[in-house]
Amino acid sequence: xxxxxxxxxxxxxxxxxxxxxxxxxxxxxxxxxxxxxxxxxxxxxxxxxxxxxxxxxxxxxxxxxxxxxxxxxxxxxxxxxxx
Numbered sequence: 001x002x003x004x005x006x007x008x009x010x011x012x013x014x015x016x017x018x019x020x021x022x023x024x025x026x027x028x029x030x031x032x033x034x035x036x037x038x039x040x041x042x043x044x045x046x047x048x049x050x051x052x053x054x055x056x057x058x059x060x061x062x063x064x065x066x067x068x069x070x071x072x073x074x075x076x077x078x079x080x081x082x083x
Contacts, residue, residue, distance in 0.1 A: 003043065005081035010069040012038040012076070023083075041067065046078040 008017040014035060028036050041063060049059045067076050 001082055003080055004083040005079075006039065006043060006046075007077075007079040007081075008039070008042050009077050009079070010073060010075075011042045011078055012067040012069070014038065015069070038067065042076075042078045043080065045076075046080050 002023055003021055006019045008014045010016070019039060028039060030036050045063055049063065053059050053064060064076060068074060069076065
């Protein structure tokens with residue numbers, strides 16, 4: 001099983017982003033501040049952070065609060081498609 005597609009809508013600075021992956025090794029490549037770490041953190045959040053995280057939890061403070069859409073968003077969405 002592998003991650004075939006990641007959709008961010010919204011997450012961090014991305015209002016909408018879709019990335020597709022193929023079986024085997026995939027490389028995320030881009031200039032500084034292109035969103036590579038944001039993409040990796042979105043995948044991490046979708047796989048390992050439960051959906052009902054409370055605002056006073058460590059996961060909220062360390063991960064989710066940094067990736068809420070600006071200005072003033074309170075929801076971040078990550079959709080993973082697995083194959």
